[in-house]
Amino acid sequence: MTFHVVAQVALSGLLMGLIYALVAAGLSLIFGLMDVVNFAHGELLMVAMFATFVIFQATGLDPLLQLPLVAILLFGLGVAIYRGLIARALSVQFNRGMVQIFVTFGLAIFLRGAVQFVFGGDFRSISGSLLGDRTLHLFGLFVPLPQMAAGIASLIAFAGLLLISRTEFGKALEATREDRDAVALIGIDRNKIFALGWGLGAATVGVAGALLAGFYYISPNVGANFALIAYVTVALGGFGSLLGALVAGLLIGLVEAMTALFLEPSLKQVGVYAVYLLVLMLRPRGLFGTI
Amino acid sequence: MELTAPVSLRLGHSATIRRRQHALILGAVLIVALGLLPLPIHDVYTQNLIILTLLFAGLAQAWNILGGYCGQISLGHALYFGIGGYVSTLLYLRLGIPPTLGMFVGGAFGAMAALLVGWPCFRLSGHYYAIATVVIGEIGYLLFLNWDFVGGANGLYIPFKGESLIALQFRTSKLPFHYAALIYAAACWFIAWVVEGSRYGFAWRAVKDDVVAARSLAVRIFPSKMLAAALSGLLTGIGGAIYAQYVGYLDPESMMSGTLSILIALPAVLGGVGTLWGPLLGAAVLTPVSELLRSYLGGSGRGVDLMFYGALIMAVSLARPAGLVSLFVWPGQAKLRRRRGDAA
Amino acid sequence: MATLLEVDGVSKSFGGVAANVDITFNVEEGAILGLIGPNGAGKTSLFNSISGEVTPDKGEIRLRGKRISGLGPVACSRAGVARTFQVVRSFDSMSVLENVMVGAFSHINRAREAARHALHTLDICGLGARADTPAHSLTPPEKRRLEVARALATNPTVLLLDEMLTGLTPTEAQAGVQLIRDVRRNGVTVVMVEHVMEVLLPLIDDAVVLNLGRVLTVGKPTDVVRNPEVIRAYLGDRYVAA
Numbered sequence: 001m002t003f004h005v006v007a008q009v010a011l012s013g014l015l016m017g018l019i020y021a022l023v024a025a026g027l028s029l030i031f032g033l034m035d036v037v038n039f040a041h042g043e044l045l046m047v048a049m050f051a052t053f054v055i056f057q058a059t060g061l062d063p064l065l066q067l068p069l070v071a072i073l074l075f076g077l078g079v080a081i082y083r084g085l086i087a088r089a090l091s092v093q094f095n096r097g098m099v100q101i102f103v104t105f106g107l108a109i110f111l112r113g114a115v116q117f118v119f120g121g122d123f124r125s126i127s128g129s130l131l132g133d134r135t136l137h138l139f140g141l142f143v144p145l146p147q148m149a150a151g152i153a154s155l156i157a158f159a160g161l162l163l164i165s166r167t168e169f170g171k172a173l174e175a176t177r178e179d180r181d182a183v184a185l186i187g188i189d190r191n192k193i194f195a196l197g198w199g200l201g202a203a204t205v206g207v208a209g210a211l212l213a214g215f216y217y218i219s220p221n222v223g224a225n226f227a228l229i230a231y232v233t234v235a236l237g238g239f240g241s242l243l244g245a246l247v248a249g250l251l252i253g254l255v256e257a258m259t260a261l262f263l264e265p266s267l268k269q270v271g272v273y274a275v276y277l278l279v280l281m282l283r284p285r286g287l288f289g290t291i
Numbered sequence: 292m293e294l295t296a297p298v299s300l301r302l303g304h305s306a307t308i309r310r311r312q313h314a315l316i317l318g319a320v321l322i323v324a325l326g327l328l329p330l331p332i333h334d335v336y337t338q339n340l341i342i343l344t345l346l347f348a349g350l351a352q353a354w355n356i357l358g359g360y361c362g363q364i365s366l367g368h369a370l371y372f373g374i375g376g377y378v379s380t381l382l383y384l385r386l387g388i389p390p391t392l393g394m395f396v397g398g399a400f401g402a403m404a405a406l407l408v409g410w411p412c413f414r415l416s417g418h419y420y421a422i423a424t425v426v427i428g429e430i431g432y433l434l435f436l437n438w439d440f441v442g443g444a445n446g447l448y449i450p451f452k453g454e455s456l457i458a459l460q461f462r463t464s465k466l467p468f469h470y471a472a473l474i475y476a477a478a479c480w481f482i483a484w485v486v487e488g489s490r491y492g493f494a495w496r497a498v499k500d501d502v503v504a505a506r507s508l509a510v511r512i513f514p515s516k517m518l519a520a521a522l523s524g525l526l527t528g529i530g531g532a533i534y535a536q537y538v539g540y541l542d543p544e545s546m547m548s549g550t551l552s553i554l555i556a557l558p559a560v561l562g563g564v565g566t567l568w569g570p571l572l573g574a575a576v577l578t579p580v581s582e583l584l585r586s587y588l589g590g591s592g593r594g595v596d597l598m599f600y601g602a603l604i605m606a607v608s609l610a611r612p613a614g615l616v617s618l619f620v621w622p623g624q625a626k627l628r629r630r631r632g633d634a635a
Numbered sequence: 636m637a638t639l640l641e642v643d644g645v646s647k648s649f650g651g652v653a654a655n656v657d658i659t660f661n662v663e664e665g666a667i668l669g670l671i672g673p674n675g676a677g678k679t680s681l682f683n684s685i686s687g688e689v690t691p692d693k694g695e696i697r698l699r700g701k702r703i704s705g706l707g708p709v710a711c712s713r714a715g716v717a718r719t720f721q722v723v724r725s726f727d728s729m730s731v732l733e734n735v736m737v738g739a740f741s742h743i744n745r746a747r748e749a750a751r752h753a754l755h756t757l758d759i760c761g762l763g764a765r766a767d768t769p770a771h772s773l774t775p776p777e778k779r780r781l782e783v784a785r786a787l788a789t790n791p792t793v794l795l796l797d798e799m800l801t802g803l804t805p806t807e808a809q810a811g812v813q814l815i816r817d818v819r820r821n822g823v824t825v826v827m828v829e830h831v832m833e834v835l836l837p838l839i840d841d842a843v844v845l846n847l848g849r850v851l852t853v854g855k856p857t858d859v860v861r862n863p864e865v866i867r868a869y870l871g872d873r874y875v876a877a
Contacts, residue, residue: 035418036418037418037421037422085605085609088609089608089609092609092612093612094612094613095564095612095613096612097364097417097418098364098560098564098608098612099608099609099612100418101364101366101418101421102557102560102604102608103604103605103608103609105553105604106600106601106602106603106604106605106606106608107601107605108601109597109600109601109604110597110598110600110601110602110605111601112594112597112601113594113595113596113597113598113599113600113601114594114597114598115594116593116594116597117593117594117595117598120593121594220594224549228425228426228429231422231425231426232426235419235422264437266433266436266437267433267437269429269433270430270433270434273426273427273429273430273433274430276426277423277426277427277430280411280412280415280423281411284414284415284419298751298754298755299751301754301766302747302750302751302754305732305750305754305766305767306730306767307730307732307733307750307767308750488746489746490740490743490744490746490749493729493733493736493737493740493746494737494740496726496728496729496733497726497729497737499728500725500726500727500728500729501724501725501726503688503708503720503724504720504724504725504726504785505726505737506707506708506709506712507686507688507708507712507717507718507720507786508712508717508737508738508740508741508785508786508789509709509712509713509741509789510709510737510740510741511709
C-alpha cells in the first residue's frame with residue numbers, strides 16, 4: 001500500500017468522478033427544474049453508450065468525435081420523453097408524485113428491454129478507437145488515455161453548461177426553477193422550458209455516455225449502477241447546483257476508489273452510500289443545495 | 292334518518308360505518324372463495340401462480356400501509372422482506388426454531404429495520420425519501436452479498452427434513468403452502484382494514500389533505516409514521532419468511548434486490564394506493580402477467596418481457612393514476628378521489 | 636370569573652415587519668372576547684401565536700397559568716386551544732362526519748367512540764343531517780360550521796374563531812352568532828377575530844382593539860366603540876359611532 005498505489009487509485013477515482021459529476025449534472029438539471037426524479041436517467045446513459053457503439057461500428061468515428069452527435073441525439077430523446085410522458089404525468093389529477101416516479105421507472109424498464117431486444121444481453125466494448133489502450137505517463141502515474149480524455153471533456157462540458165446558464169435560455173431555466181408559476185407572467189412558456197430542460201439534461205448524460213463508451217463495458221444493465229451513484233452525487237452536491245454536482249462527483253469518485261482499495265472491490269459502493277446517508281442526516285440539502 | 296333517533300342508531304346507518312362493514316363482508320367471502328379455489332386445481336404451475344399471487348397480495352398490502360395510506364413511498368422494501376426471511380431461516384438452520392415461530396421473529400426484525408430507516412428519513416419529502424430507500428435497500432443487498440454468516444452470494448439452502456406443519460415443510464402437495472399464503476394475505480388485508488378505520492388511518496388522510504389543519508387538531512405525524520413503518524416492516528418480514536420456506540432457498544439476489552423492491556411496490560401502485568382492494572387487485576393482475584411474460588417471452592433473454600412490463604407500468608400510471616380500483620368506483624367516489632388528487 | 640388565557644407582552648416580527656408589538660390582555664373563562672381592528676392590525680398573526688403555529692419573539696402566552704407559547708400547534712391543541720382558519724381548510728377527501736372525527740381522535744382512541752362524539756358535536760353545530768355528505772360539496776357557510784365542529788370535537792378550553800362571520804348574509808350571520816352562543820353554553824371560551832361590527836358587538840363580552848400591531852384599547856364593547864381613537868383608526872370603514 002504505497003503512496004504510489006494510493007495516488008494511482010485516487011487519480012483513477014477522480015477521473016471517474018468527473019464522469020459521475022456530468023451524469024449528476026444532467027439529473028440535477030431536471031430535478032432542480034421541475035422537481036421530477038428521473039428514474040430512467042441511468043438508462044439514458046446506457047442508450048447513449050449504445051448509440052456511441054453503433055455509430056462507431058458503422059462509421060469508425062471515435063467516441064470523442066461523436067460527442068456533438070450523441071449529444072444532439074440524446075437532446076432529441078429528452079425532449080421526446082418530456083413531450084410524450086412527463087408532460088402528461090405532470091397534468092395528472094391524482095397521486096402526481098407517485099405517477100412521476102413510476103412513469104420514469106416504467107420507462108427505465110422499457111428502455112432496458114428495448115436495448116436488450118435489439119442488441120442482446122452480452123457485454124460490448126469499443127476497441128480500436130483513437131485513444132484505444134494508450135496510457136499516459138504523468139508524474140510517475142499511469143493514466144489511461146481514454147479516461148484522461150473523458151475527464152478533460154467532462155470539464156469542458158461543465159464549462160459549456162456554465163456558459164449556457166449565462167445565456168437567455170439559461171436564465172429562463174433558472175427563473176423557471178425558482179418559481180414555476182410566476183414565469184408565465186414574464187412571457188416564459190413553461191412547457192417549452194421544461195422540454196428544453198429535459199433535452200439539455202439528457203444531452204449532458206449523453207455526453208457522459210459517449211465518453212464512458214470509450215473505456216467502459218457496454219450492456220443493457222449498466223445504467224442502474226450509474227443511476228444510483230448519480231442520485232447520491234446530486235444529493236451530496238445539492239439539487240440544482242452545477243458546482244455541487246462537480247464537487248460531489250469528484251468526492252464520490254474518490255470515495256469509491258478509496259473504498260475499493262482499502263476495503264474490498266465488491267463493497268466499493270457501500271462507501272459511497274455511507275457518505276450519502278451521512279449527508280442526508282447532517283445536511284439534507286447537500287453541500288451547495290438551495291432547496 | 293331522523294335527527295331525533297339515538298346517535299348509535301344513526302351511526303350504524305352512516306355511510307362511513309356501512310362502507311367498512313361491506314368491505315369486511317366482501318373480504319370474508321373472498322377468503323372463503325380463495326380457500327376453495329385450489330381444490331379442483333392439480334396443475335402445479337397454476338398452483339404456484341396462485342400462491343405467488345397471494346403472497347404478493349399480502350406483501351403489497353403491507354407496503355400499502357406505509358406507502359399508500361401513510362404516503363411514504365418506499366422503493367427499498369425488499370430489505371425487510373429479506374431480513375425477515377434470513378432471520379427466520381437462520382433461526383431454523385442454526386437453532387432449530389421452527390419457522391412458524393421464527394417468522395414472527397423475522398417480522399420483528401423487519402419492523403425494527405423499518406423503524407431505523409424511518410427515524411431519520413421521514414423528514415425527507417416524497418422523492419428524496421424514495422431515493423433514500425433505494426440507496427438503503429442497495430446497502431442491505433451489498434452487505435448481505437458479502438457477509439459469510441448469512442451465506443453471502445451463495446445463499447442459504449433449507450434442507451427438507453420431512454413433512455411438517457410446524458416447520459412449514461411440505462413436499463407432496465402445494466396445498467398447505469396455499470393456505471399459509473392465503474392466511475398471510477388475509478391477515479395483511481385485515482390489518483389494513485383495521486388501520487384504515489383507526490385514528491391513524493384518519494390521521495394520514497388528514498395530513499394528506501391539509502397538514503396545517505391536521506396539526507391544529509393535534510395530529511402527531513411522526514409517531515403515526517413510525518407505527519406505519521413498524522407494521523409494514525413486520526408484515527413484509529413475515530412474508531419473507533414464508534417465501535423462504537416455500538422456495539427452500541435464499542440469496543440476496545432473490546430476497547433483497549432492488550428489482551424485488553419494485554415488485555413489492557408495484558401492485559399497490561397499479562391497483563390503487565391507499566385503498567383496501569388496490570394491492571389485491573394489482574397483485575391479481577401483475578403476478579400472473581409477469582409470470583406469463585417471463586416464461587413465454589423472457590426465456591429468450593431478448594428483453595421483450597421487460598418492454599411489455601415497462602410499457603404496462605407507464606400506461607397504467609398515466610391512464611389510471613388512481614389505480615385499477617378506480618375502474619370500479621361509482622361516480623361520487625371518483626369525484627372524491629380527484630379532490631384528494633388535487634391536494635396531493 | 637377566573638382568568639383563562641393570558642397574553643403577556645407578545646411581540647412578533649416577520650422579516651423586519653412588526654406584526655405584533657407588546658400585546659397584553661386577558662381572557663376571562665366563559666367569555667366571548669372580540670379581537671378587532673383594521674386590516675393589517677396583527678389579529679391573525681396573534682392568533683397564530685396563541686394556537687402555536689408561530690412562536691412569539693418576545694412575551695408569553697399562558698393557559699390556566701401554564702405557558703403554551705412556542706410549543707407548536709400539536710402541543711397547543713392538546714393543551715386545549717382549538718381554532719378555525721380564515722380560509723377554510725376542510726379535509727376534502729372525507730365526509731363531514733370523518734372530518735370531525737379527526738378532531739375527536741385528539742382525545743379519543745377508538746373509532747366508534749370518536750364517531751359518536753363527532754356526530755354529537757355535529758348536532759350541536761347544526762350539521763347533524765349532513766354527516767355523510769362529502770366535505771367538498773358543502774356550501775361556504777356550512778364549511779365554516781364544519782370547521783367549528785371539527786375544532787369543537789377536540790374538547791377545547793378556548794376556541795379561536797378567525798373571521799368566521801365574514802362574508803355571510805345577515806341570516807347566515809345570525810345563525811353563526813347563535814352557534815357561537817351555543818358553543819359558549821357548552822363551556823368553551825371564545826376569542827373571535829371579526830370585521831362585521833354590527834353582528835359582533837352585541838355578541839361579545841369584552842373587546843380588544845388592535846391597530847398597527849399594538850393594543851389600542853381594551854374594554855366593554857359599548858365603551859370601546861365610543862372611544863375616539865378607535866373611531867379614528869377605523870376611519871374609512873363604514874362604521875360610525877352611534
